[in-house]
Amino acid sequence: MACLLFAVGVASGADSDLVNERFTTSGEDMEAHWQIDCSATVAALTEPGAHRAGQRRPELADALRKCGFIYQPPGADKVDHCPDYNRLLQALEKDDTSALEKSLEQAAACATTLH
Numbered sequence: 550m551a552c553l554l555f556a557v558g559v560a561s562g563a564d565s566d567l568v569n570e571r572f573t574t575s576g577e578d579m580e581a582h583w584q585i586d587c588s589a590t591v592a593a594l595t596e597p598g599a600h601r602a603g604q605r606r607p608e609l610a611d612a613l614r615k616c617g618f619i620y621q622p623p624g625a626d627k628v629d630h631c632p633d634y635n636r637l638l639q640a641l642e643k644d645d646t647s648a649l650e651k652s653l654e655q656a657a658a659c660a661t662t663l664h
Contacts, residue, residue, distance in 0.1 A: 579619045587616035591632055593657050594641070594649070606641070613638040632656030 553570060590612040593599050604653070617634035633652060640649035 576619050580616075580661050583615050583619075585612045587612070587634065589618070590616060592651070594637065595653055595657075610638060610641055613641065621640070631659035 559593060576587075593605075593609060595642060613634050617638060621630050621633070621635055632655065635651065637652045637656070639645075640652055
């Protein structure tokens with residue numbers, strides 16, 4: 550019991566905020582860790598029929614999901630992000646060709662880097 554109280558006492562101190570701190574990691578580092586390339590994923594979606602290809606579709610969806618997590622993390626303030634990986638993922642999953650094309654047009658209008 551004394552050990553438990555000691556642990557609670559330590560956790561409630563000034564250092565307890567450290568538990569909730571995120572490590573600062575760049576998007577490029579996270580892409581490398583997950584072995585994805587967000588720019589290449591968006592580019593792959595522009596290839597004719599890429600979003601309809603059976604084998605490629607789950608791979609693209611998985612990469613978009615990870616890109617969304619990296620650049621549009623859950624719980625972060627809702628802000629427009631270019632490209633909007635989450636919107637691209639939704640369009641791909643719903644097989645909504647017009648929404649996907651619109652999102653890809655918006656992605657093409659982004660700055661030279663896609664993050």
